[in-house]
Amino acid sequence: MLVLLLNAALISTGGAAEQKPNIIVINIDDLGYADIGPFGSTTKTPHLDRMAAEGRKLMSHYAAPVCSPSRAALMTGCYPKRALPIPHVLFPAAAVGLHPDEVTMADVLKEAGYATACIGKWHLGDQPEFLPTRQGFDYFYGIPYSNDMGTVADGAKNNPGEPPPKPRARPRPKQNPNPNQSPNLNVPPRKDDETGIKATAQPPLPLLRNEQVINRVKAEQQYELTLDYTMEAREFIEQNKDRPFFLYLPHSAVHFPIYPREEFAGKSPNGAIGDWAMEVDWSVGQVLDLLRELKLDQKTLVIFTSDNGGSVRHGSKNGPLRGGKAETWEGGMRVGTIAWWPGKIPAGTSTDEITSMMDLLPTVARLGGVELSADRKIDGVDIWPVLAGTVDGKAPRDHFFYYRGFRMEAVRFGPWKLHLDKKQLYHLGDDLGEQNDVYGQHPEVVEKLQQLALTMEDDLGLDGVGPGCRPLGRVVKPLPLIDLEGVVREGMTMGVNAVRFE
DSSP: OEEEOTTTTEEESSSSEEEOOEEEEEEESSOOTTSSGGGTOSSOOHHHHHHHHHSEEETTEEOOSSHHHHHHHHHHSSOHHHHOOOSSOOOTTOSEESOTTSOOHHHHHHHTTOEEEEEEEOOSOOSGGGSGGGTTOSEEEEESSOTTSSOTTTTOSSOTTSOOOOOOOOOOOOOOSOTTSOOOTTOOOOSSOOSOOOGGGOOOOEEEETTEEEEEOOHHHHTTHHHHHHHHHHHHHHHTTTSOEEEEEEOOTTSSSOOOOTTTTTOOTTHHHHHHHHHHHHHHHHHHHHHHHTTOGGGEEEEEEESSOOOGGGTOOOTTSOOOTTSSSHHHHBOOEEEEOTTTSOTTEEEOSOEEGGGHHHHHHHHTTEEEOTTSOOOOOOOHHHHHTOOOSSOSOOEEEEEETTEEEEEEETTEEEETTTTEEEETTTOTTOOOOOGGGOHHHHHHHHHHHHTTTTTTOSSSOOTTOOOOEEOSSOOOSBOTTSBBOTTSSSSSSOOBOO
């Protein structure tokens, strides 16, 4: 599916041919646009401040409203519903996930000779068929979904010191027929919910190394996740310092429940979520300092971003943007992003050009010397000229469609953004906070954006699953990796038989 260029061992990013760069993508969970210093927070984030001073801020970078769709866009270079057509996010024991036939960023870079690792939260399917090791990653250490998808007793449903919620059991999704049948990715979809177990009926949260459950994540382990991910990331970098590597570091922080380590607790003026943002900043410093120490800083592109806007109800700040997580206001999908590569990306700069998660795959493919096959449609574009500050004339991307689940809720062209159902129009250049609706004043702009939205009607569709949406991966009998009795799914441990984590 991938075609290597003849000069795959060399790339040109500014004249001279050079070795392929290392790629690191640090993806924070639910980080608000203004939760870190470079984007206006009063929380002290010195390492991110330095990263921004040495790199380039992407002021108009788009993710998706929630976790799983955003990660699908990042991994596949597509609008989320093309590669992962689901209504919201994935939950434990989901029958569906990112199809193993999808070509991910890890697939692309592994084909180009990179060592690949995913360290952190995956959230594109928890069944063995959907894990990172089946999607191009040589190594995986982390949790298969969000850190709140565990049991009440294990501290997954409340912040430390807060009362746990009352039980709110929901039935498990119905299983496909014939439970004795082997998993089959081509079983036709059912009308019932296949996205997994929800609410307080969820099983314990597992920690995995590759495809083996190595721990049950309780409150004491929640405190250590950021530290553990960081140390694993540093070890991976050191082990692969003499060859090109791709490190995907999707932190569990700062998603609810909020578990900063003791040395950060109570240190931020923005409460617990600010404390955890400070620990994230520490982690970024650990990674960047190691690159400097190993003299890899001028050989490595690092992208720092968030999977969606911050959760306002959990304390995140998205100002000056309106709204937050799970919405298609700017605060739900525009995420504070920094690109860093000393000597290649201009220091202390920013750009208002439109960029998105799905643009990262074609960009790193270019840097890795890989030509993407034309037989698989992607929606991302190569934004290296934006990162390098060399855009001359037309920018790589001039429009963006805001999907929430299956539904397109808004469309942007240049500075104009139209909320389709709300019939509201905003000029983001003059009104970043989407406060001054000018729908009635610019009928010609409204018409143009409506027509732009209609171009997707026969592709991804404006609502529902359009003809351009690709199949989900699907298994017949999804099982929790750890059941409610604490028993690990057989085959997911080092031993032959299932074990129990009390």
